[in-house]
Amino acid sequence: MSGRVRLGAVGAGWWATSNHFPIFAGREDVDLVGVCGIGPELEDVRAQFGFGMATNDYDELLDQDLDAVVITTPHDLHHPQAVAAIERGLHVLVEKPVTLTAEQGWDLADRVREAGVHFLAPYGWNYKAFTIEAKRLVEAGRLGEIQHVLCHMASPTRGLFAGDTNHIRSLWDSKTSGPDPRTWQSPSRGGGYAHGQVTHSSALLFWLSELRAASVMAKVSNVGAAVDLFDAAVITFDGGALGSLSGAATLPDGNPYQVDLRIFGTEGVLLLDTERERVSLHRHDGQQWDLDIEPGAGAYECIVPPNRFIDLITGASTENNSDADVAARSVELIDAMLRSAAVGGAEVSVHGPADAGAADPHEESA
Structure with missing residues (x-):
């Protein structure tokens, strides 16, 4: 337009x-x-x-x-x-x-x-320069077929999910009141670490890898809170790859957020770590890519996505790193994790054979 x-x-x-x-x-x-x-x-x-x-x-x-x-x-x-x-x-x-x-x-x-x-x-994080470069390496086939993944996230968010939600305002300045505990600390409204934070790490994983979870076994721990503060899961993806996922809300205030992804393929391994600000892809044939990342670039910020939204509408950009397909894959994994945890960690299906949301689940959304 x-x-x-x-x-x-x-x-x-x-x-x-x-x-x-x-x-x-x-x-x-x-x-x-x-x-x-x-x-x-x-x-x-x-x-x-x-x-x-x-x-x-x-x-x-x-x-x-x-x-x-x-x-x-x-x-x-x-x-x-x-x-x-x-x-x-x-x-x-x-x-x-x-x-x-x-x-x-x-x-x-x-x-x-x-x-x-x-x-x-x-x-x-899907719009950081170093994650975009990691995506290009994966798209170029440097990993081969993905066989195993690790997806970990931890953040200083105990107060958001189980205390004074206003403590997080020290990170983002707002003249309004702080986060509403009726949202962040309510199970029925999507409170808890899985919906509030694992949504970030899983969406980054799904965008980078184009995987889709097929089944999951998960446990969560509330440690006295009304919602989950700790999450652990074993995932089987479509195609047979295995994965482990973890999340923790109790980093001390002031510590950098941890997002640690490791993707193991038939031809190499990708490591992406926002806390220590490193991305590497090492192949079995000896080829290596170790990206130079500007200090501080791993810290979370959300400046590019709102700008990209407008650019997509105006036609100034065609690159959407967090479209409806990526978002749905994250949602369905977290939904299945919480369902599994509710029945003691039993394995549950993430999606049925006709539950792809589209004829081709890998088709890019607008």
């Missing part, structure tokens, strides 16, 4: 106001048409970022002349709100986890394909 992107936003809490809204407000090709939210701070948010209107009614927001919607509401609201926007032909940026169930995740992927709209889940 040409001209300015007319953008609406549903959700006006800590993450939207600390990350997304400043980015959109700073672009000359975006008109902030309206914002939908609840609470006494909504009018202040409207004025701070220059939205044209503010409303408590999502339908009223969608009735505006919009091109796209950014959705940063509680996790359990993402699916119905995204569906309503897609049905109107709007492009959508949906915060992760994009849904809480596999069925809903693939439903969004189907709807995006059918509507021909852009869909982006803002996974920041």
